[in-house]
Amino acid sequence: xxxxxSARERKAASEAGPLARVKIDLDADKQxxxxxxxxxxxxxxxxxxxxxxxxxxxxxxxxxxxxxxxLKEKHxxxxxxxxxxxxxxxxxxxxxxxxxxxxxxxxxxxDT
Numbered sequence: 001x002x003x004x005x006s007a008r009e010r011k012a013a014s015e016a017g018p019l020a021r022v023k024i025d026l027d028a029d030k031q032x033x034x035x036x037x038x039x040x041x042x043x044x045x046x047x048x049x050x051x052x053x054x055x056x057x058x059x060x061x062x063x064x065x066x067x068x069x070x071l072k073e074k075h076x077x078x079x080x081x082x083x084x085x086x087x088x089x090x091x092x093x094x095x096x097x098x099x100x101x102x103x104x105x106x107x108x109x110x111d112t
Contacts, residue, residue, distance in 0.1 A: 017080025
């Protein structure tokens, strides 16, 4: 059985820690959209910093990875269960950058 949106929100909020506000909405295609915002950091006027990722296959992980990097950079002493996944988030980022670099190299080679 698939977890409800509110159950997913509660689980994500507990993993993200006390600085996070987690909201899961539905987009036009009825896919989950994950938003994790920081209760302390303000950007552009009065808006809180946030990670916003559409659902799909890895929307939750993408949003949580951004949140983990935000905590590491802006709140290094923050106590959040998700910080246990920092090495995995760093590995995914490294792999994504390598993949983008390979695609760029292939694109440049095909253009010549």
